[in-house]
Amino acid sequence: MSAKRLAMRAMPLGRSVVATATLRGPCIAGRQHFTTSLLRRAAAGSHHEPRAASVWSLSNVFAVAVTAGLMGWGASELRHGGFPGTMLLDGGLDTPRYASMREMEQALEEIRRELVNPDCISTDPEDLHAHGYSEWSTVNPEGLPVAVAYPRSTDQVAAIARVCHKYRIPIIPYSGGSSLEGNFSAPFGGISIDFAYMDKIVQFNKEDMDIVVQPSIGWQDLNEQLAKMGSGLFFPIDPGPSAKVGGMIGTNCSGTNAVKYGTMKDWVINLTVVLADGTVIKTRRRPRKSSAGYNLNGLFVGSEGTLGLVTEATLKLSVIPEEFSVAVVTFPSIRDAASAAAEVMQTGIPVAAMEIMDEVQMKVVNMGGATAPRVWKELPTLFFKFSGTKAGVKENISMVQRITKANKGGNFEFAKDEREQKLLWSARKESLWSMLALRKEGDEVWSTDVAVPFSRLADIIEVSKKEMDELGLFASILGHIGDGNFHESIIYNRQIKGEREKVEMCVKNMVKRALEMEGTCTGEHSIGWGKKESLLWEVGPDTLGVMRSIKAALDPRWIMLVPQWPWVGLGLLTRFVLGTRERFLTDRLW
Structure with missing residues (x-):
């Protein structure tokens, strides 16, 4: 999305564009031309038209970003009937209060003071767009983050979390940005925490065959560095080429080597995690096995950033085969x-x-x-x-x-x-x-996955291919057949009437077939925004209620990746999904 489109989204109907301001984002080189009078009036608290264009101050830039985020935030509230919060199983909702515009400005200034380095916060419109929209995601909810934070250490992540907790600001972790189910979307505004500068090897223990890394190191980069050291070791989990360790932990990813080496959860020894209030914990010590207390690794691996922010991970390594x-x-x-x-x-x-x-x-x-x-x-x-x-x-x-x-x-x-x-x-x-390279103007790619017991894989692939062909969809199938996980990639054009609806129907049918075959709605892409209803279909309200209780205990203000899973209005959601009505009314429920 361009800066101009971002401005127009935030502008109410009937308002004319009368002034142009130039914004400079502190973390992005170059200038973005941002055109609207409404946002400047919002920043100044005035209802009068400005007399002339001018270069905005840093506080004005903050206000514009805040306004843009809060417009999406407010629109989501009007559309969905309330912000996410502590839910009751009968469908009730105890809605938390999130930060006002003034509080958001105060929070951003406070984070800058805490982190000392002013380049750690960006409010550049294009930067916000890059952290709230993905061209290869199945869904892209309206709304963008208000700011993007670039911490350099666990202490800085904890400082950001403390301020966000204080002001009730949503936190959305951002790693490689390669997720496919809207996992880093920010429809309720908030701050995106991008770990781009936390991409180092912290400690390498060759004799113990383990390594401590920060969350933004890519698995390919990690293996290249291990090779340069002549270690004779490698990290065997291999999802998409651009995947980073933090996102791999969040989604419990697998990749092509999973049939031999398992999934991400099998290679995590311990984690350093920043909780919602800024508390820093370590899940375990360094031995490969331990029976001391709860298995907190199993809690955070696969939680998609809803329970805490992983800032370091100790990973097992394997010997390179002969x-x-x-x-x-x-x-x-x-x-x-x-x-x-x-x-x-x-x-x-x-x-x-x-x-x-x-x-x-x-x-x-x-x-x-x-x-x-x-x-x-x-x-x-x-x-x-x-x-x-x-x-x-x-x-x-x-x-x-x-x-x-x-x-x-x-x-x-x-x-x-x-x-x-x-x-x-x-x-x-x-x-x-x-597949992405084949897109024509207006085309999009929907890529999603399911997994079934491998004895049923031929059945589900055959039926799914037949349905896609009958619907006239250009779609392909590929997957990790050794563990029953396969992917559909579908090219469609939402501007063609009914085409996106056909794709949605095809994907939902595939998920339902997988569940009927005792499979899962996602083998490795995780839930995100794209499969929130599928999670309820799969585990049911009681299991989802346990997840909700864990979430409420670790994040009582519901600020961590707030809108992700179908916890909001759980009783109402259950009646629609598991009751007698066949059609799942996503828009009304969210």
């Missing part, structure tokens, strides 16, 4: 490919990774050109990664070849060297970006 091999094999149908994958798992062959891409996704990769000059067969394809000892890898390849051949698979194509390994595997890693 031998690697990457291979691809095509199949005549997606069912044949899924059946082969299920048999590999049921036989107990320890593959390092096993991924699936349908014929549409293979075509998308070819069209996107990310792996040029390589051209792929446009058929359902399984990607295998083998690792271990040389003898073990050779034996595993032989067994997998027999299984794929029995399920109508073609010949294995192996990478000859490390360069070809990266090329073969790049088709899987470039899948989403290849």
Whole structure:
């Protein structure tokens, strides 16, 4: 969104644009032209038109950002019938009071004093937009953060949290910004905490095979640094290339190596967490196992920033295997490919990774050109990664070849060297970006996931593909087939009447099928805004009530990523979702 669009969103109907001011964001180079008289009057507390344009003071800039955020904040209140707060199971709502505009200004000034460095806070309109909107997210609620904070340490994060708690200001953590379900949206305003400057290795314990890192280090950067040290170790969790450790912890992500190495929760030893009131805790000490007290790692991993802000993480590392091999094999149908994958798992062959891409996704990769000059067969394809000892890898390849051949698979194509390994595997890693590259003007991509027991994967993929084809949607399927997790990526244009509605119906049907198959509404993307109703479908009101109680205990003022999960008006929500009415009225409930 441009700065002009941001200004127009905040302007009431009937008001004309009569003045232009130039804003300079303290953390973003360049100037943004911001046009509106309403916002200046709001900043000055006056109802009179200004006589001429002028360069605004720093306090005026704060006020503009506050106004923009609060406009969205207020609009959400009018639309949804109240701000999130402490909920009662009968549908009642005890609404908390959030900061007024004056209190927001005071809070920003107080944070600046606490952090000393004035560059730690940005109110630049484009910066706010970047932290409240994502072009690849399934949903983008109206509203933006009022400011973006850039802390450099745990102490600074704690200081920001203390001020936000004092003034009742929502806090939204921001890591890599690659989430797909609106996880860092800010429809109620608040402050986005971007950990961009907290991307360091704090401590490396080679003998113990663990490492302490800050939340904004990327998993690829971490592995590159480990390689440069000649450590012989690596961090095996590998989601999207741009993912950062903080977001990976928040969503309990997995990635292509999950079939062998598990998910993020299996690699976290302990966490340093800043709670809603600024209290700093450490979940455990450094041994890999402990039975001392509650498993707080399990509480914060997967909580999406609703319970605390992770500022350091101690992670396990693994030894780099002696031998690697990457291979691809095509199949005549997606069912044949899924059946082969299920048999590999049921036989107990320890593959390092096993991924699936349908014929549409293979075509998308070819069209996107990310792996040029390589051209792929446009058929359902399984990607295998083998690792271990040389003898073990050779034996595993032989067994997998027999299984794929029995399920109508073609010949294995192996990478000859490390360069070809990266090329073969790049088709899987470039899948989403290849889809994004195909968008025409007005097009958007809806990418979402579910997971089922792998014995049901062929069933759900086949039915979901058939429905997408019947609806005339350009959609592809890919996934971590070794653990029953698959993704749909759908290109649509919301300007075409009824097209987004078709996509929403297709995704909801896929989620319902997954739940009927004893699966989950999300294997690794987490809940965010996009799947709040699906969480209730999956766990039910009693389990959700336990989550609500934990949330209320750790964040009684409901300031941490406030609007995310369907805790608000839980009783009312339950009656619609689990009752006799088939249609889920999201807009009315939120």
